[in-house]
Amino acid sequence: MAQLQTRHRKEQRDLQSRITQKKKQANKKTRKGVNDECDRLEAELKERQQSEVAALTGEAVGDDVPSNELLDLSIEADAEPPRTNGTAHDDAGKNEPGEHPDTASSLGSQAKKPNRQKARLARRAAEQEELLRQAAEEAKSLPDLKEQERTRMLDAMKERGMQEKEIRADGHCLYSAVADQLHQLDIPLAATINETAAYQSVRAVAAEYIEKHREDFEPFLEEPFPEYVGKIRNTGEWGGQLELMALAKSYATDIYVLQDFGRVEKIESGGSASEKTMWLAYYKHGFGLGEHYNSLRKAP
Structure with missing residues (x-):
């Protein structure tokens, strides 16, 4: 033995x-x-x-x-x-x-x-259950950030006489919202494709502009430049500030982004003043994937 x-x-x-x-x-x-x-x-x-x-x-x-x-x-x-x-x-x-x-x-x-392993497992299960209970109690006292942001955004839209078009939260929301704005402004896409793939054309435009102006964008990146451009063109990678800058210059249209608390960020095209401007709504807490963009239109 x-x-x-x-x-x-x-x-x-x-x-x-x-x-x-x-x-x-x-x-x-x-x-x-x-x-x-x-x-x-x-x-x-x-x-x-x-x-x-x-x-x-x-x-x-x-x-x-x-x-x-x-x-x-x-x-x-x-x-x-x-x-x-x-x-x-x-x-x-x-x-x-x-x-x-x-x-x-x-x-x-x-x-x-006694079976010591069973006793340890029982103690751990009881401890985890107690932690979950405490977390649930604490969550009840926390503010609902999603609901608060949504209320403030709707108030800001109302003040500006706007309403939003919901864009699918699938990683392409920025590009789909810009495609919707282009349609409202009668600005043609770079390629003639069906509406369901409109965001692909917008992605291609952003990638092409960034690729041609590498020196303006590469200093702000935390990954190799070719991989970054490839993600814009071929994947569902989220878009942000850099991509909005590229699109504003590509379509020669200023882009206004309405944010929480009524803040508005302007991304300038860098060209001559134009009566046509894009309006997007930016949410930080409102959607399951996190950050999200919707398209804004004038309210009837």
């Missing part, structure tokens, strides 16, 4: 080292698969060690008892002092007929010893 326990402990240490190494090397794409593999390896080792202990002691081992617990139980059973012949006869008289004295002693130790 002592040899078996020593080998089991070494196997557990070796497995933990392997698991730690695997998890360190995992990335976002492989993390789930690595975690599943680690769980499987732990379960297999636990089951095998339980079977070996059971085979050695002649006892049936429950699936819910961890292998390290089994080792502790076995140590306690084996650590009992040797009995003299007289003592053994006395203890044997206390056992059920046909029951081996050592087996009865080991079973008694297992019955008395």
Whole structure:
């Protein structure tokens, strides 16, 4: 039994080292698969060690008892002092007929010893439940930022005689909102495409302008310039201040962005004054994906 326990402990240490190494090397794409593999390896080792202990002691081992617990139980059973012949006869008289004295002693130790892993899990579950309850209580007292921002934005639109057109929150909202503004202003897109893909044309215009004026934009980037331009042209990457600047200059139209508390940010085209201007509404808290743009129009 002592040899078996020593080998089991070494196997557990070796497995933990392997698991730690695997998890360190995992990335976002492989993390789930690595975690599943680690769980499987732990379960297999636990089951095998339980079977070996059971085979050695002649006892049936429950699936819910961890292998390290089994080792502790076995140590306690084996650590009992040797009995003299007289003592053994006395203890044997206390056992059920046909029951081996050592087996009865080991079973008694297992019955008395609490399952420490189950107790720890129960405590953790209770602690997590209490934390969730406290968080829910705190959330009730926090202001609803989304609702407050929405109310202030509607008031600001009303003051300016505007109403908004909802734009789908899909990562293309800035470009779709600009495409809607171009349609309202009778400004043609760079390419003749169907309405559902209008944002793609606006994306292409922004990417082309930035690419041609690399020196004006590259100092503000935190990633390689080619990758940045590729995201604008080919992905659903969100647009922001730099892309609005590129679009204002490309379409020679000033862009006004209405924000929370009635603030208005003007992105100038840099050309001669024009009667045609774009109006967008910018939300910071109003949509599930986070920041969002809608298109603004004159109220009827």
